[in-house]
Amino acid sequence: MNRLLTYLFRTALAAILAFITLPLVVVVAASFSPTSAVTFLPSEWTLQWYAALWDSRWLDPFLLSVELAVIVSLASGLLGVLGAYSVAYAKCPGHTAIMALLLSPMSVPQIVKGVAVVLFLSSIGLYDLLGTPGLVMAHIILTLPYVVRMAATAMFGFDKRLDRAARILGASVTQRIRYVLLPLIRSGLFSGMTFAFIISFNNIPLSVFLVRPGQTTLPITVINHLEYSLDPVLAAVNVASLLFILGAIILFEKIGGFSAQFHGGSK
Amino acid sequence: MTTIDIELLSVSKQFGANRIVDDISLAIPKGKFVSILGPSGCGKTTTLNMIAGFEAPSSGQIRIRGRDQEGVPPEARKIGLVFQNYALFPHMTVAQNVGFGLKMQGRPREEIADGVSRALKSVHLEGFEDRYPKELSGGQQQRVAVARAIAPSPSVLLLDEPLSNLDLKLREAMRVELKEIQEDLGMTFIYVTHDQEEAMAMSDRIIVMQGGVVAQEGAPADIYGSPRTSFVADFIGKSNILPASAEPGADRNLKVSLGAGKAVLTAARGDDVAPDNVRFCCIRPEAVRLAEAAGALDEPANRLTGTVQKVVNLGAYIEAWMLVDGGITLKSMIRSTRLEKLSAGCRVDLAIAHSAVQLLEQ
């Protein structure tokens, strides 16, 4: 009976993992297909689509996307820590309501946010913020809830006696934050920032309205290309950016331990 | 006639290259209170987990009521288990917690209710049926945990440091109670702990573990009175443990040299230690007596002179450190009635019975 259950459980796990990976595998396969039709299991293999990526029409948007994602993850990391500090650590007055407000952008469809931001900037005459600065701000709105949530979870679990211990040893507020709080919430913060990075890097619905002429992000370039042709270069772009993000995550993991907070030790 | 309830035959457990339990064999008699005692990391919890069936031995055999348990999952072993942190189900009432085991056996509702009230009665928690665990104190939670474990009437109850989360007073009260419950039910208790006092207070037998092996097994008094290794001597109670060597002396006694030969004591000859193998000598503090009080001793004793170095008052007793001839320091435990006579710097005459000088091989 138990052996059967274990077997069933393993089979279910394998099936779920197959469900997760199948579409990715299919696209990876398509990116090596020599014909322009996107097919599964191409009969021949080619790297031509990857070679085509080394071109400013893909590289420039890629660099902009990277720049954007870095700025957005850093900024929302900073803002997220501040917000989480007030809500989860200092437990300011009305912290539950404030937490709900900080998370509220999550429940607005992105296109509505995009149009709203453009409308707002235009209506107060800040046309020059459209483009990369506006894009940064809009992406921060998008990513902030994730960072706040993860940083707040880490801070809720923070043992306040540690703070008292540091205080009795003479540490000032800033020293306590710098040497006690931040190191202990680091993995929560970093996973929030990693999410921010990924979300910003892959975003389409908000960016469509905010990219500036001549400065386009990678996903927007992909979508535009899609209007004209549906060829494996798209698959190649996606596979390449997936690899890039994986690399970025490994880097984050090295710095901050992205998955650390999801590993064991629930005490 | 005592029957064997649980038997371990050459059981080992390895995690990677790490040998946590190394070839231990045990036989636990039915209806006894048996403690597995050892410092953290000695393999006692792993042993418990193997008996419970949460971990499979890497080699060897575990038998419960004579049956090999290989491949038998925990739920089919019909034993009870009490955890250190109680592990009460937070979403169930006391009654639901205690009745869980009976419910799992598919017993009818009346029988479950019956079993629950019987179990709660034996831990003196009648009237708490509808409370939730978090509404109870630590001691009450502990009793619920015990009640839950005994409700399905297992023949064996495993207890994994069940008292260590309680404060001292409560812990001492619970010791007595646990022992009473065990005797009332006639159940086999296997009690894992690192607290030697606890083990001494309750057990019929103690199994001392160290580094994955059984260091000594026996009745509490035997283990205390004649520890077989310096580890056991040190771990159980207080003792003076000194590097020593021995050679045959007069009257079938042994001559024991301490502190590089500067002090010599006489020890009664035991049968189990060859003089050449002696490495340590162990003297319990209460065996280091003041000579005047020892006058009445009807057995041969070593006589020494020493200087009191330090005195610590423990209430009923005092603990004193004496520097004796030959430059050796011995700890002594003396009844407080003689307190007024002792202070640092006093010269005192001491007596240590030959039989109290124990010789150890390791």
Place this chain on the structure above:
Amino acid sequence: MRYTALCAPAIVSMVLAANGHAETLIVNSYGGPYETIIRERIIEPFEARFGIKVIYDAVGSASQDYAKIKATNGRPGFDVVVMTASQSLEGCKEGLLEEFSPEEVPNLEHLSSVIAGVAGPCGAVHEVQYLSLLYRTDKLAERPNSWNALLDDGLKGKIILPTFQNVMAAYLMEIFSVAHGGDLLENIDPGFAAMAKLAGQSIGFEQSSSVMETYLKGGDVWAMPFWNGRAQLLVDSGLPVDYVLPKEGSIPLVATLNVPKHAANRDAALKFVNFFLEKSSQEAWVTGYKVGSGRIDIEVPADIRAKQITTEADLKALLLPDLAAVATRLSAWGERWERDVVAAAK
């Protein structure tokens, strides 16, 4: 002054823009093959003649571009944008687009008045395509010459339709309406009736032209409505396809150059519009991108003339709906499309 801090980066970037470059112009248009041809045939000659640096922006479809102009109240960040006559009219009405004057864009005079009228005063027609019937030459026995060919039993499950959010859909409906005794605007019941039948033939609806293309390329679809400019690109790519302008006529896709009301580089933008409308530019564009022109005085090879709209007669043969009136009906038609056409496909 509350916005000083926020404005600072903007001011810096404006200063940099003013000092760092010579005159620049931002042109928003399409990507893909379009981009290659417009760069070579129009933008590079323009840069050479006027010494103005053109930044090419391929982001967004015409409707996304228009939404952006609307949201920014005429300051979308680009100076010239390629849209269609419908958006030219709408933008003019809303005051979001620059009205062209003959003084600033003299070449407007040379456009056929028929077609210039369609786009209104804010749109400079630089290209005319028409809705053609694109088909696989290897699958269809004979060349179709009527839109009704799409309703043939032989094409059941072998055609594909655009979704209503692709403007081809509304135009196709109007064409069928006219072909079946209705008109372009009021009496469109015959059009929807025909579309419902067509939906029964169709394997489905696709929003994106490129996805529609893949069905044709893969041979799952043998015929479909398609803008003839892109149809020609497919023909040139060597696929066994061809396209016709069926006898019932067709509705044109009148592509326009527009300048948003508050374009940063207005003068250069107007120069660019005028340049694109010059005879030589129009000839270069028509022969390069294989489309029709609103200028009827251009000289192009006979094979192109045969397939493209290049003459007054060609223009007069087209069905020209009142786009402003169509715009007000679009929403109602969209709902009717859901009820009559999409439902019929299931």
Place this chain on the structure above:
Amino acid sequence: MAVIICSTPTKPLRAVVPVKGLLPLIAPSLVLVLFFAIPMGMMIGISFQSQTEGSPTLASYSRFFSNDLVLAGLARTVVMSGLVALCVTVLAYPLAYYLARATSRWRTVIFALAIAPELAGVVLRTYGWLIILEDRGFINSALIWTGLITEPLPLSKNLFGVVVGLTHVILPFGVLSLLTSLQGINPNLEKSAQILGASRLAVIRHIILPLSVPGIVSSFLIGFTMAASAYATPALLGGAGFKVMATMVYEQVLFYLDWPFAAVMANVLLILMLAAGFIGSRLESRLHQKLHL
């Protein structure tokens, strides 16, 4: 009221910390107000405008609630989001349970795989699914080849395709919220139940499931709200045959240019999600009390 709830037990802190605690909020709230609250306020304002300039009107709202196509779209959105939330939770549960309990080195690999969909762009995921689900896609070709079917099964351009695609996209979020909850369950509770005679199935039914209900609720909630506001996946996998609120908002903004109506749709969607969030959080706190966690 709020002060009482959130203040720390020691008295001196009560007076000082909460007010000081508000200071760090200045920067994030400034950003939120400027780039979220005010713009959203403007969107709400727009929903009361008529398409041509004029005085405030409820015309777009009455149009919304009297139009059967729009209401059908709303119903589709709710059904789709509910199904996605269900599928996400059901599929995420075994994964999260495995991740919460496993100690082997496979754990890291499986964790990476579980969040992999999130790393890939939406185009990659959706086109992957198209290739698999299309009429001439992987599954249909395979089934036709084996002779099980002669006509392709309708796997895309309908509810099924959208639910599959969205479940795939949202699964990582479900896994993360369930993981947090499952990791909070003391493994000794499972051992206790087992030693009391509960089979693996009984342990799941009586211990794991009831104790992870808060995680299930939050996973369901995340699934619902994310599905309801997703645009790209329903657009590409649902197409003309399966329109939901998000795609309809997009059409109104870009194609019909009826922004007041788009704003009404967006607001209704927003209210739907806020309602779901409210019910969910109420349920969660009720459960916390009820389960005595």
